[in-house]
Amino acid sequence: MNGIHDLGGMDGFGRVVVETDEPVFHEPWERRVFGMLAAISFTRVANAHVYRHAVERMDPQHYLDASYYERMMTGLATLLVERGMLDRATLDARVPGGFPLARPPHPDAVADAQQTVAADAESARDASHGAASPRFHVGDAVRVRNFQPHGHTRCPRYVHGRCGVVVRVDRPFALPDLAAHTDRVHREPTYGVRFTVAELWGAPAAARDTVCVDLWQSYLEPADTVTR
Amino acid sequence: MNGIHDLGGMDGFGRVVVETDEPVFHEPWERRVFGMLAAISFTRVANAHVYRHAVERMDPQHYLDASYYERMMTGLATLLVERGMLDRATLDARVPGGFPLARPPHPDAVADAQQTVAADAESARDASHGAASPRFHVGDAVRVRNFQPHGHTRCPRYVHGRCGVVVRVDRPFALPDLAAHTDRVHREPTYGVRFTVAELWGAPAAARDTVCVDLWQSYLEPADTVTR
């Protein structure tokens, strides 16, 4: 989803505020929330992709207002309610004004994720016979496909349609787009893809700085030429 | 700027809430704010582009938390302080906790705007001798350039790099990118450019629906082919 969580490249936030001698937790309740997340992750009631998508589905206003641990708590409570392990009414009854949860997934989320895989025919074929040989190699020019699913994805909006160069081929990992919405485990290679800031932001081509984004194979297509 | 105001295509906001029998104003102070904006606009202390950019520079969290008229008030107060017509300390002293204003413009705002014009050589040449003949015509395929200035622009992020067809040529208007940051009035043709939702969002190509976005000539370059 093109959610508020997809912050890369958004302007207007001002300076990065650094706290000196920062404690690991600022409030006692933050410790408990982190501990609950760790405990739930051990129960394997949901994978990390399900959890991340629950956080992403928070109302954008709430997302920006909330601290990291409030977002963690909201995502955790949301997935536990959605998995039937917590009763929403019981939760609401204990909090004045109710316990704010994230919104439900978009109705097209599953269909969009399936289309993401189908569009990469080679990935789909490899997965069907259990293999997952990398389609791209270090040095290859690739373009990020213009796909914008309504569900979970780990393809940031700021690389859509942009060209980069593969700098690292990693071993296959489960595609988050499917893992967040279905029980289907579809593993495919991921790649470190390097983009110039000029390619990403239309900055002066003199800028040599680069951003490397880690992307699943289904997110990519071959590119003929690329700004290096 | 890629600001929070540039909302087109962002997911996660939920349903559109419609109020029945809605009054023109919900609170008496909203009436006064609208009246003040109207009064200031008559004084010509700043043009609409300066005002819009002042609103866009609000902290994203404040922007989403604020109602339309609170955004209006914040933008208005910001530009009046920046133009020296209001003293910030005097304003702050009258409001418990201070009067929240928008952030200052990005240091690269002016340079970025000048580069936007320079990149469209034809626009630049036309403007230099006072002419402004349209470079594109109805039916032409165009692509939105990949330019992402840190200052004001009226090119929404969701059309960056996308191809469309010119459906209307409008008369020259002052380029907001310059008008928001400088006294330079650079008029160039604007175009209604129609994009398919498939082109914009990677939706199934069967979707025939379209979005027409109005774009200044400097935002566009010729495209060879385009999804219609």
Added chain:
Amino acid sequence: MSEHDRDEHDHGDAHHPAPRSPAEVRARALEELLTGAGIVDPTFIDGVVTAYERDIGPMNGARVVARAWVDAAYRTRLLADGTKAIAELGYGGPEGEHMVVVENTSGAHNVVVCTLCSCYPWPVLGLPPNWYKSPAYRARIVREPRAVLAEMGLVLSESVEIRVWDSSAEIRYLVLPERPPRTETLSEDDLAALVTRDAMIGTARVASPQIPPPHTPPRQTPPHQEPVTA
């Protein structure tokens, strides 16, 4: 000037004990400083606000639409040059200087948005409703127009092409809705009374009159209605 002005304002509100919202406190501070410095004239504020509350609203656009429905030549002029044709009925001004009218047909439905702020054709529709200014509408109508319209109660056939217009530059858009069936005998005023704000933004259709009035004489404009003085 600060304490004195503030006291006067507070005194004026002595019978209104509700606590002020932070936004209200800011708005008062701003107005006090601007009027105190002579930058803004309070009577100007009163006048302009009253105009938008009484005279400048969707009833103006409704007259444009009704005229286009009954007068084919006007309709042609309206679609060719919206600004000029709308001015024929006496409407114009801020946010209406460059009007384009887009016409709904059986095969194409138009809907208007401003994703970047909340641009809106003030002279013909007045000030925009909250939903038009909401992040949900601004974000979603360009991405999933069919779903948003359906949620808002307008279910369109798959055969109808939706055309979204993002008011990103200086043009302001007005949708010319389809004239509903069973309105052949209605007067221009009666037709105007059917036309809603949402139909002229494009999130609704104009509905047929609920009770067909085949033998009703044309209604007159109610005598208490304010003259249009936009």
Added chain:
Amino acid sequence: MSEHDRDEHDHGDAHHPAPRSPAEVRARALEELLTGAGIVDPTFIDGVVTAYERDIGPMNGARVVARAWVDAAYRTRLLADGTKAIAELGYGGPEGEHMVVVENTSGAHNVVVCTLCSCYPWPVLGLPPNWYKSPAYRARIVREPRAVLAEMGLVLSESVEIRVWDSSAEIRYLVLPERPPRTETLSEDDLAALVTRDAMIGTARVASPQIPPPHTPPRQTPPHQEPVTA
């Protein structure tokens, strides 16, 4: 169970009269329901939180860096397979299963972010600081890295290429900073003490020791330090 549990919790806090924030109220409600239903064990929470407060933090990454500085073979292994080389020192676990170490040189500076959430290499750096999780850092470091680093106090020569790494998939990154000058005589432990969290994220350099200690004997690990039990 609800009222009883709540009373017990409230009783436990009778000496803490500060009003609870909305987030705190929610966190308590969540924990009460999860522990009441037997889904979460409070002692597990205590254990895991204590581990991240005491044992799992940037002192682990600092040992990795110091080892790479003094042991060329280890450095080679670390850059070839970060996960395995880090495990040699006993570090691993959640958010550290797939480590890639990127090395700063005189011509290239690395900096790490997670724009989509706040992924971070927990086993070597602990839990991330607030600034790393802030919208400002996540939004800006990929767009204007040079300006952000300068604002944070790291001014890089124009000749240095900045390489930003967005942890968007399963890899977690650790920056191997440049060994500062005037550290030839320092022990591995002394070197580790110089290495800061921010240097391993890439928003700072490792500074030379302020007073060159040419004849100081190598310091021992302080006896009160907890053993590393990640």
